[in-house]
Amino acid sequence: MNEAVSEAAAGQSLVELRNVDKIFRRGSEEIHVLGGLDLEIPAGEFLALMGPSGSGKSTLLNLIGGLDRPSQGSVVVGGARIDKLSNRRLAAWRARHVGLVFQFYNLMPMLSAQKNVELPLLLTHLSARERRKRAALALDIVGLSHRAGHFPRTLSGGEQQRTGIARAIVTDPTLLLCDEPTGDLDRKSGDEILDLLQALNREQGKTIIMVTHDIHAAARASRTLYLNKGQLTTEPEELVVQAQTLSQTGA
Amino acid sequence: MKYLYLLWSNLRRKKMRSVLTVLSILVAFMLFAYLGAIRQGFSQGIDVAGLDRLIVRHKVSLIQPLPVAYESRIEQVEGVVDAIHQSWFGGVYQKPTNFFPQMPVEPEEYLAMYPEILLSDDERKAWLATRSGAIAGRGIADRFGWKVGDRIPINATIWTRKGGEQTWEFDLVGIYEGAEQSTDTTLFLFRYDFFDESRQFGQGQVGWYTVRIADPARSAEIAAAVDEVFANSQYETKTEAEGAFVQGFADQIGDVSTIIMAIVAAVFFTILLVAGNTMAYAVRERTNELAVLKALGFTDRGVLGLVLGECALLTAIGGGLGLLFGWLLVGMGDPTNGSLPVFFVPNRVLTAGIALIAVMAFLAGILPALQAQRLQIADALRR
Numbered sequence: 001m002n003e004a005v006s007e008a009a010a011g012q013s014l015v016e017l018r019n020v021d022k023i024f025r026r027g028s029e030e031i032h033v034l035g036g037l038d039l040e041i042p043a044g045e046f047l048a049l050m051g052p053s054g055s056g057k058s059t060l061l062n063l064i065g066g067l068d069r070p071s072q073g074s075v076v077v078g079g080a081r082i083d084k085l086s087n088r089r090l091a092a093w094r095a096r097h098v099g100l101v102f103q104f105y106n107l108m109p110m111l112s113a114q115k116n117v118e119l120p121l122l123l124t125h126l127s128a129r130e131r132r133k134r135a136a137l138a139l140d141i142v143g144l145s146h147r148a149g150h151f152p153r154t155l156s157g158g159e160q161q162r163t164g165i166a167r168a169i170v171t172d173p174t175l176l177l178c179d180e181p182t183g184d185l186d187r188k189s190g191d192e193i194l195d196l197l198q199a200l201n202r203e204q205g206k207t208i209i210m211v212t213h214d215i216h217a218a219a220r221a222s223r224t225l226y227l228n229k230g231q232l233t234t235e236p237e238e239l240v241v242q243a244q245t246l247s248q249t250g251a
Numbered sequence: 252m253k254y255l256y257l258l259w260s261n262l263r264r265k266k267m268r269s270v271l272t273v274l275s276i277l278v279a280f281m282l283f284a285y286l287g288a289i290r291q292g293f294s295q296g297i298d299v300a301g302l303d304r305l306i307v308r309h310k311v312s313l314i315q316p317l318p319v320a321y322e323s324r325i326e327q328v329e330g331v332v333d334a335i336h337q338s339w340f341g342g343v344y345q346k347p348t349n350f351f352p353q354m355p356v357e358p359e360e361y362l363a364m365y366p367e368i369l370l371s372d373d374e375r376k377a378w379l380a381t382r383s384g385a386i387a388g389r390g391i392a393d394r395f396g397w398k399v400g401d402r403i404p405i406n407a408t409i410w411t412r413k414g415g416e417q418t419w420e421f422d423l424v425g426i427y428e429g430a431e432q433s434t435d436t437t438l439f440l441f442r443y444d445f446f447d448e449s450r451q452f453g454q455g456q457v458g459w460y461t462v463r464i465a466d467p468a469r470s471a472e473i474a475a476a477v478d479e480v481f482a483n484s485q486y487e488t489k490t491e492a493e494g495a496f497v498q499g500f501a502d503q504i505g506d507v508s509t510i511i512m513a514i515v516a517a518v519f520f521t522i523l524l525v526a527g528n529t530m531a532y533a534v535r536e537r538t539n540e541l542a543v544l545k546a547l548g549f550t551d552r553g554v555l556g557l558v559l560g561e562c563a564l565l566t567a568i569g570g571g572l573g574l575l576f577g578w579l580l581v582g583m584g585d586p587t588n589g590s591l592p593v594f595f596v597p598n599r600v601l602t603a604g605i606a607l608i609a610v611m612a613f614l615a616g617i618l619p620a621l622q623a624q625r626l627q628i629a630d631a632l633r634r
């Protein structure tokens with residue numbers, strides 16, 4: 001268990017966002033994606049983030065994961081003010097503290113499942129043997145040991161996503177950030193992935209933040225927050241209705 | 252080293268493109284090695300010319316002869332250790348295309364001046380004992396299939412024999428080897444006394460002198476002193492370092508080095524564009540993957556290094572194989588069938604080739620690598 005989790009377990013939040021704005025500029029036009037957003041996420045939580053497309057869910061996830069920087073406000077994760085870190089330090093911080101799971105898996109097509117999982121370990125000082133061992137363990141956790149030598153093109157969507165999860169957990173990160181992890185999967189495969197995420201949360205104490213459009217997926221989380229027009233709320237109905245309406249109109 | 256697998260895997264993903272790029276780089280470097288050998292052949296002597304040797308020739312041009320009596324006067328100049336004379340015979344063997352250097356010399360003096368010419372004691376004795384005796388280098392002997400004991404007819408283009416006879420016949424008494432790879436083994440050397448008494452005109456004259464000096468650092472001073480001795484005489488001299496003399500000789504057929512360098516530069520520029528284009532495509536196609544690497548924790552500089560590393564690997568494979576194949580091809584033999592005095596890939600060409608691989612890898616990869624370095628993760632993942 002890492003120190004950030006221990007701190008949070010002692011009553012501190014693992015993730016703290018204060019007064020966060022995110023503005024994108026397209027030419028002279030400014031698009032306010034997030035405005036004055038405050039958020040605290042305790043360690044060990046499985047948080048679902050829902051909201052309609054363009055509501056800023058992925059942007060929020062990127063800010064928490066240090067993939068992007070806020071236009072204003074502070075992002076503190078595990079006590080580190082990550083929005084103030086240099087690019088090099090932020091990259092090192094990501095390597096150490098963040099595991100990312102993407103909707104479309106984002107595996108390297110030319111590498112086997114085993115080598116994909118080893119990829120983040122290249123940034124450590126582990127020996128080749130130790131890297132292989134840890135990648136094998138991560139693949140074992142996600143139930144893919146028997147497919148370790150297979151390339152992504154020969155794996156099903158569910159298997160690819162499990163490989164993606166193995167890659168995300170292989171460095172034993174503080175945070176698991178999942179952007180629509182079941183968005184590209186059928187119901188059965190999606191359920192298996194959600195089972196896996198739940199198990200990682202419950203059995204290994206991983207803090208998970210999952211962006212999803214899927215109410216069933218969100219139901220697996222211990223808490224769900226809703227984003228609309230850059231604002232967070234805990235009241236789902238109105239937003240769910242909005243989301244369903246938008247979905248029906250094809251927006 | 253731990254990233255090598257990743258780089259190698261990236262090259263293997265588009266096999267055809269990688270193979271074609273490697274082949275184009277290979278051809279460029281093979282050409283580089285091959286033309287380097289030809290260039291060495293043309294400029295032979297310049298780089299290996301003795302630092303302690305000077306050449307004394309007629310001030311007007313090499314074609315103008317000098318008196319044979321100059322030898323003893325040159326040897327009296329302070330700093331000169333020894334002086335020998337040589338002359339250009341300019342004959343052909345069997346047909347005009349069989350052209351190679353033939354020179355009448357004083358055997359013992361010549362062999363003492365050029366210790367890089369290795370001749371067995373028996374052959375040396377035979378040469379001294381045979382007035383019509385000649386020795387040939389291994390290269391020219393192999394070219395024409397000569398062996399010791401053969402009688403070699405050379406048709407004169409300048410020096411007819413007394414009575415107007417064009418053909419000179421020599422007894423091949425020895426075949427010399429070169430002490431170094433760069434030693435010219437295409438020379439055909441025969442005795443000056445035989446030549447001088449048999450030629451129809453020009454008795455008592457020689458082509459030029461080779462002078463050994465005691466201290467190479469004083470070469471300019473000694474050269475001036477030699478020229479001073481013959482100033483205002485009928486046969487004024489121009490004394491220069493052996494390397495400069497050989498360069499001037501080579502330049503008579505054109506600036507081959509410059510021509511070769513121009514060809515090589517044009518080929519490399521084209522290949523640079525090919526390799527650069529390949530890398531630019533590779534980076535453009537992999538924008539998303541590069542963003543994922545950064546998301547996983549690879550730094551901007553790390554991603555730059557990966558792209559440059561991939562380009563370096565591609566160039567090293569193509570360039571390394573090209574140099575190897577060029578070297579092997581040169582080893583198969585001289586394309587002129589022995590007209591070049593030497594034909595090998597000098598070490599400095601191989602060293603320059605390796606340096607060029609590094610330069611090409613950098614130049615071809617730097618722009619795509621900088622593009623990859625600047626990639627914003629969130630933007631790239633949205634694409």
